Amino acid sequence: ETGVTQTPRHLVMGMTNKKSLKCEQHLGHNAMYWYKQSAKKPLELMFVYSLEERVENNSVPSRFSPECPNSSHLFLHLHTLQPEDSALYLCASSQESMNTEAFFGQGTRLTVV
Amino acid sequence: LAKTTQPISMDSYEGQEVNITCSHNNIATNDYITWYQQFPSQGPRFIIQGYKTKVTNEVASLFIPADRKSSTLSLPRVSLSDTAVYYCLVPNAGNNRKLIWGLGTSLAVNP
Numbered sequence: 001e002t003g004v005t006q007t008p009r010h011l012v013m014g015m016t017n018k019k020s021l022k023c024e025q026h027l028g029h030n031a032m033y034w035y036k037q038s039a040k041k042p043l044e045l046m047f048v049y050s051l052e053e054r055v056e057n058n059s060v061p062s063r064f065s066p067e068c069p070n071s072s073h074l075f076l077h078l079h080t081l082q083p084e085d086s087a088l089y090l091c092a093s094s095q096e097s098m099n100t101e102a103f104f105g106q107g108t109r110l111t112v113v
Numbered sequence: 114l115a116k117t118t119q120p121i122s123m124d125s126y127e128g129q130e131v132n133i134t135c136s137h138n139n140i141a142t143n144d145y146i147t148w149y150q151q152f153p154s155q156g157p158r159f160i161i162q163g164y165k166t167k168v169t170n171e172v173a174s175l176f177i178p179a180d181r182k183s184s185t186l187s188l189p190r191v192s193l194s195d196t197a198v199y200y201c202l203v204p205n206a207g208n209n210r211k212l213i214w215g216l217g218t219s220l221a222v223n224p
Binding site: 040 | 145147154155156157158159162202204211212213214215216
């Protein structure tokens with residue numbers, strides 16, 4: 001238990017579906033992140049939020065839409081995804097933005113069919 | 114971009130000490146070296162972080178020579194449950210200080 005909880009753990013969606021991934025942290029951290037981990041590839045940082053404000057968007061396609069309603073919750077809204085978007089999506093939090101010690105959730109295994 | 118180089122894979126046996134070395138030739142003066150562990154289908158977990166010489170915690174030790182161009186993660190007496198991918202990370206150069214993730218070292222501990 002890392003203090004960062006992601007739901008769902010597994011998700012299968014069609015290319016025309018709309019779904020959302022949820023992340024919640026119970027650590028009182030100010031920064032939250034979305035990462036994508038594809039097979040045989042390094043972790044890719046997608047979005048960074050600091051105190052509910054998006055501070056980084058690493059050229060992520062608009063079919064991925066993040067939302068941070070408060071410092072404890074982070075969502076990733078998905079729509080019209082492609083099969084190559086299938087991956088493990090990881091949420092993380094840290095005390096401050098870009099701290100080297102981050103706490104990760106267990107991830108959502110997403111399969112786009 | 115900061116760059117780290119570490120072996121793609123390593124094999125070991127239960128009870129052995131495992132040392133994973135990472136090179137980071139372009140590390141900046143004030144940067145720390147951070148190591149994470151990741152089990153299959155789980156998020157990475159922070160193991161240890163250091164700046165120079167030696168750092169030890171309940172999980173591992175981290176050895177950093179004086180020139181700081183490399184570091185060695187030492188896992189004492191590994192068990193089967195230490196089978197995982199281990200990542201060595203240093204911050205990106207410049208104003209963007211984000212960690213750059215590589216493919217890590219896949220450690221297999223055999224009985």
